[in-house]
Amino acid sequence: MNHLRIKLLYLFALIAFMSCNTDKDNYEDISSGTELENRIIELYGSKSDLIQPLETDYLSIPSDINNPITEAKVELGKLLYHETMIGSDPKMNEGMYTYSCASCHHVDAGFQSGIKQGIGDGGLGFGSHGEGRIKNALYAEADLDVQPIRTPTTLNVAFQEVMLWNGQFGAVGPNEGTESQWTVGTPKETNNFGFEGVEIQAIAGMDVHRLVIIPEEIINSSYKDLFDVAFPDIDESERYTKLYASLAIAAYERTLLPNQSPFQRWLRGDDDAMNDAEIEGAKLFFDKAQCFSCHSGPALNDMNFHALGMQDLEGAEILTTIDEATKKGRGGFTGNSDDDYKFKTPQLYNLKDVGFFGHGGSFETVKEVVEYKNEAIVENDIVPADKLSSLFVPLNLTETEIDQITLFLENALYDDNLQRYVPETLPSGNCFPNADYMSSSDLGCD
Numbered sequence: 279m280n281h282l283r284i285k286l287l288y289l290f291a292l293i294a295f296m297s298c299n300t301d302k303d304n305y306e307d308i309s310s311g312t313e314l315e316n317r318i319i320e321l322y323g324s325k326s327d328l329i330q331p332l333e334t335d336y337l338s339i340p341s342d343i344n345n346p347i348t349e350a351k352v353e354l355g356k357l358l359y360h361e362t363m364i365g366s367d368p369k370m371n372e373g374m375y376t377y378s379c380a381s382c383h384h385v386d387a388g389f390q391s392g393i394k395q396g397i398g399d400g401g402l403g404f405g406s407h408g409e410g411r412i413k414n415a416l417y418a419e420a421d422l423d424v425q426p427i428r429t430p431t432t433l434n435v436a437f438q439e440v441m442l443w444n445g446q447f448g449a450v451g452p453n454e455g456t457e458s459q460w461t462v463g464t465p466k467e468t469n470n471f472g473f474e475g476v477e478i479q480a481i482a483g484m485d486v487h488r489l490v491i492i493p494e495e496i497i498n499s500s501y502k503d504l505f506d507v508a509f510p511d512i513d514e515s516e517r518y519t520k521l522y523a524s525l526a527i528a529a530y531e532r533t534l535l536p537n538q539s540p541f542q543r544w545l546r547g548d549d550d551a552m553n554d555a556e557i558e559g560a561k562l563f564f565d566k567a568q569c570f571s572c573h574s575g576p577a578l579n580d581m582n583f584h585a586l587g588m589q590d591l592e593g594a595e596i597l598t599t600i601d602e603a604t605k606k607g608r609g610g611f612t613g614n615s616d617d618d619y620k621f622k623t624p625q626l627y628n629l630k631d632v633g634f635f636g637h638g639g640s641f642e643t644v645k646e647v648v649e650y651k652n653e654a655i656v657e658n659d660i661v662p663a664d665k666l667s668s669l670f671v672p673l674n675l676t677e678t679e680i681d682q683i684t685l686f687l688e689n690a691l692y693d694d695n696l697q698r699y700v701p702e703t704l705p706s707g708n709c710f711p712n713a714d715y716m717s718s719s720d721l722g723c724d
Contacts, residue, residue: 330537350508355530362713363706367488369421380711388628394639396429403716434577436532441475448475480524493518536627536693559686583608583620587656589640
């Protein structure tokens, strides 16, 4: 009997132990996601502040009151954004009809460029995801349409009041009071149209990037009907012009929302959308690592400018001279020395397709950026210590924590279905995003 009693007691103890372990495991699984949810609610009041609208929910997508989003505008803008037919003002005949907006902002690089400096007119090739674009040897540096700073993405631009790294485009918000800098004869003059940044950049970009809307060509093409449906209240004498093409492109760009990413699905209630490591990374992002201090809202960005001492474009491969105004970032636009070396906070979605990070492309991986911010050691010697952001301080993250944050950024913020924003074909029938002979071969358009 004693032996039997001992065995029974042992069995009960084992069952109790296993039961406790199971409860503990379940509790930990639940608490990890719950802790993240509670932290987000603590910061923002609810998870809804971080949720992106559906790309077809035009009334919920932030828009310019002077350019309301409509389905017809978005459809027209999607085609014009990728249309190489409007690349009709090249510096050399070889560039005619070979480039588009999407040459520097294409889906295969998360609507950024596949190379450190985006190339429009004067570029050749594409590769598999934009990494194969090179300078046409026939073009002189002065004739090349190339960026003196890393090309920003058009993803999540709906959540930006002003555009570009220095925020120079846009007549509202942070740019109120900068009117003296809207220099006549420069792209900044387009701010006088009075639109928000997305619209202003689209308008200015048409001239900067040598894209031309010729009314006679539009009227004699299938684009005419698209313009008519998109802008029925605009007189025909003005309808087929750069301005309305730009407003359509801006409406389309505002719908480029990575709302199918795991983090967005988790915010909407799918508890299994992120794995444990990604949840831990998110908890660090919104707490110990203090990433949320600058990266907040549905796009995980803000409308502030920060000096983090990152390097400018440099090296033998750089295709253009970098001027002092570009190096000074926001200060180069505003003329206010307090703004020197400050650059706009970027959005954080779909970074896994990007090969360069920072305004100067000085980092090649997301992890390198996390490590840089963790160490807080300036890499650009021209940035004075007194200009650095007060938020640029060591974070004391462990290697494991760095890896977890990187997983969250790379995987949980990655929408793997951005192709839904790209047309299957263009009315012109042209290859896109580029139509030069090398790109046509790379893209299978021969």
